[in-house]
Amino acid sequence: MATENTDVLDRAREQVLERGIGLDEAGVLEILRLPDERVTEALELAHEVRMRWCGPEVEVEGIVSLKTGGCPEDCHFCSQSGLFSSPVRSVWLDIPSLVEAAKQTAATGASEFCIVAAVRGPDAKLMSQMREGVKAIKEAVDINVAASLGMLSQEQVDELVEMGVHRYNHNLETCRTYFPNVVTTHSWEERWGTLKMVRDSGMEVCCGGIIGMGETLEQRAEFAVQLAELDPHEVPLNFLNPRPGTPFGDQPTMDPKDALRAIAAFRLALPKTILRYAGGREITLGDLGTRDGLLGGVNAVIVGNYLTTLGRPASADLQLLQELKMPVKALSATL
Amino acid sequence: MTDPVSLAVCPRCGRPLDGPAAHDACRAALELEPPRFCGDCGRRMKVQVVPTGWTATCVEHGIQTS
Numbered sequence: 342m343a344t345e346n347t348d349v350l351d352r353a354r355e356q357v358l359e360r361g362i363g364l365d366e367a368g369v370l371e372i373l374r375l376p377d378e379r380v381t382e383a384l385e386l387a388h389e390v391r392m393r394w395c396g397p398e399v400e401v402e403g404i405v406s407l408k409t410g411g412c413p414e415d416c417h418f419c420s421q422s423g424l425f426s427s428p429v430r431s432v433w434l435d436i437p438s439l440v441e442a443a444k445q446t447a448a449t450g451a452s453e454f455c456i457v458a459a460v461r462g463p464d465a466k467l468m469s470q471m472r473e474g475v476k477a478i479k480e481a482v483d484i485n486v487a488a489s490l491g492m493l494s495q496e497q498v499d500e501l502v503e504m505g506v507h508r509y510n511h512n513l514e515t516c517r518t519y520f521p522n523v524v525t526t527h528s529w530e531e532r533w534g535t536l537k538m539v540r541d542s543g544m545e546v547c548c549g550g551i552i553g554m555g556e557t558l559e560q561r562a563e564f565a566v567q568l569a570e571l572d573p574h575e576v577p578l579n580f581l582n583p584r585p586g587t588p589f590g591d592q593p594t595m596d597p598k599d600a601l602r603a604i605a606a607f608r609l610a611l612p613k614t615i616l617r618y619a620g621g622r623e624i625t626l627g628d629l630g631t632r633d634g635l636l637g638g639v640n641a642v643i644v645g646n647y648l649t650t651l652g653r654p655a656s657a658d659l660q661l662l663q664e665l666k667m668p669v670k671a672l673s674a675t676l
Numbered sequence: 677m678t679d680p681v682s683l684a685v686c687p688r689c690g691r692p693l694d695g696p697a698a699h700d701a702c703r704a705a706l707e708l709e710p711p712r713f714c715g716d717c718g719r720r721m722k723v724q725v726v727p728t729g730w731t732a733t734c735v736e737h738g739i740q741t742s
């Protein structure tokens with residue numbers, strides 16, 4: 342390769358910042374291996390890339406669990422699997438409470454509300470709750486509705502489009518080669534299949550995963566370029582929050598510097614994607630981490646609580662956005 | 677929430693508070709987690725988290741909210 346001797350950040354400046362072309366796997370790996378003293382430089386470049394190709398707006402989203410726990414799958418990080426001795430019990434949210442959660446999310450200025458269910462894929466009951474719930478939200482609240490309901494059939498994809506679900510989240514969770522260490526009850530390829538159907542339907546694709554589950558740096562780089570190949574509208578980036586009772590319950594949280602390297606690396610692989618701070622940022626990076634990420638390539642946040650754990654109060658994130666002079670993306674800009 | 681001093685059971689791990697287990701890590705974790713076990717009887721509660729709060733229900737001891 343002719344670029345062998347050039348510095349990866351110089352190369353990224355020319356290729357990613359100037360031309361909007363993401364780094365390849367080798368380049369991403371170089372970012373993930375940068376020494377501590379160059380992490381700030383990488384984050385600054387990632388921030389420039391984000392400002393250049395995405396702009397200063399930050400997309401704010403709230404998420405809620407419509408059906409919690411009791412999932413038949415065995416994703417080793419997940420407290421909602423019914424196969425582990427996790428303390429999370431199965432529970433359904435009723436429709437009035439779902440609408441109330443959407444209202445409260447909208448009140449923060451968020452443009453996105455994502456309805457999530459802990460399932461392999463939707464059954465008739467879940468689809469009917471979705472139909473009723475999405476309709477009730479649309480009648481009561483001005484907010485984009487997204488969903489995350491596991492693997493879908495073509496028929497279910499079509500139904501969600503018809504309900505007015507504008508974006509569908511389905512995480513690949515990790516790279517293809519590490520996936521069998523994380524999930525054994527379904528395959529990476531099955532997830533990819535759902536993502537392809539979603540993309541072909543015209544819904545926006547939201548697809549990310551969890552970093553710090555024991556994957557190697559090579560596999561982390563592999564994951565970033567596999568996401569780039571999918572080219573999703575949004576990539577939610579989670580950091581492992583080890584949950585009691587799960588197979589990954591005793592894993593350490595990620596080293597904060599590694600988490601920041603990952604943020605810069607994913608932005609440099611995905612210059613034009615909405616890169617969202619999702620779960621685990623508080624426990625991995627603390628309060629200051631949110632600022633570092635937003636100045637290092639991240640341009641979207643989940644505000645308030647997550648599905649089974651709690652987050653920073655929405656007001657803390659909104660105040661930070663004000664301080665950073667980053668406007669919250671308005672609903673009208675996303676419709 | 678119930679006054680922690682009066683609890684018999686750790687709301688995070690479900691073990692007795694006067695037993696041999698230390699619960700410092702549990703207390704710290706509860707900053708970013710809702711309780712999962714009823715502090716009175718140790719039953720696993722039904723917990724619903726929403727963006728702005730949570731509700732936890734014990735069949736015997738009723739509802740707690742954030």
Ligand code: SF4
Binds near residue numbers: 415420
């Ligand atoms: S499919 Fe989703 S809810 Fe079920 S175990 Fe995996 S991550 Fe958890």
Ligand SMILES: [Zn+2]
Binds near residue numbers: 687689691699703
């Ligand atoms: Zn405890």
Ligand SMILES: [Zn+2]
Binds near residue numbers: 714719735
């Ligand atoms: Zn009780």
